[in-house]
Amino acid sequence: MKMVEYTLDELRTVKSSIENYLKELRKETHSVENTIRELSQILNNKRNLHSTIILPEEFLMIKEAIIGDKLSIEWKKLTYEIVKRSDRFLTSVMIYEKARIYHPHQIKDRRYAIKCISSSLVSLVSEGKIGKFKNETGPYFFGEASKHFRDDGKPDPACFPATFRTDM
The missing domain is CATH 1.10.10.10 (Winged helix-like DNA-binding domain superfamily/Winged helix DNA-binding domain)
Structure with a gap:
C-alpha cells in the first residue's frame, strides 16, 4: 500500500468535498426516485393501458442529469x-x-x-x-x-x- 502525506487542512477539505458530493448524490437520488414514482403511477393507472402518454421532454432525461457536467471533473x-x-x-x-x-x-x-x-x-x-x-x-x-x-x-x-x- 502506498502511503501519502496529508495535512489536517487537506483532510478537512477531503471531508467537506465528500460531504458536498454526498449532498449532490442525495439530490439526484431524490430526483430519480420521484421520476420512478411518477412513472409507476402512470403505468399503474388502468385508464392508461391502451393510450398514448404525453410527457415533457425533460422527464426522461435522468441519465444526462446524473452524468452531466454538474458531477464531472473539469x-x-x-x-x-x-x-x-x-x-x-x-x-x-x-x-x-x-x-x-x-x-x-x-x-x-x-x-x-x-x-x-x-x-x-x-x-x-x-x-x-x-x-x-x-x-x-x-x-x-x-x-x-x-x-x-x-x-x-x-x-x-x-x-x-x-x-x-x-x-x-
Whole structure:
C-alpha cells in the first residue's frame, strides 16, 4: 500500500468535498426516485393501458442529469487551480495527489487522471497560464515565476519537494 502525506487542512477539505458530493448524490437520488414514482403511477393507472402518454421532454432525461457536467471533473480548471495555489514546483503525479484531495470520490483510475492532468498541463503551458521548468529529474510546473525563481533567474531550491531537490 502506498502511503501519502496529508495535512489536517487537506483532510478537512477531503471531508467537506465528500460531504458536498454526498449532498449532490442525495439530490439526484431524490430526483430519480420521484421520476420512478411518477412513472409507476402512470403505468399503474388502468385508464392508461391502451393510450398514448404525453410527457415533457425533460422527464426522461435522468441519465444526462446524473452524468452531466454538474458531477464531472473539469481537469483543466482543476489543474490550473492546483498549480496556481501551490508555492512549489509540481509534477503531474504531485498534481494528481492534490486533485484527490478536492475530488476523492470521483478520481478512481490513477492512470486516466494523470493522463488528463498531463493533457491539461500541455494546454495550460501553451496558453501561457502556467510555467514549465525542466531539469535532470523531469518537468516541473509552476504558477507565478516570482514565487519560484530567485532574482538571478535560477529556480529556488526551496520550491522543490524535499525528495526531488538537487544541487543547483
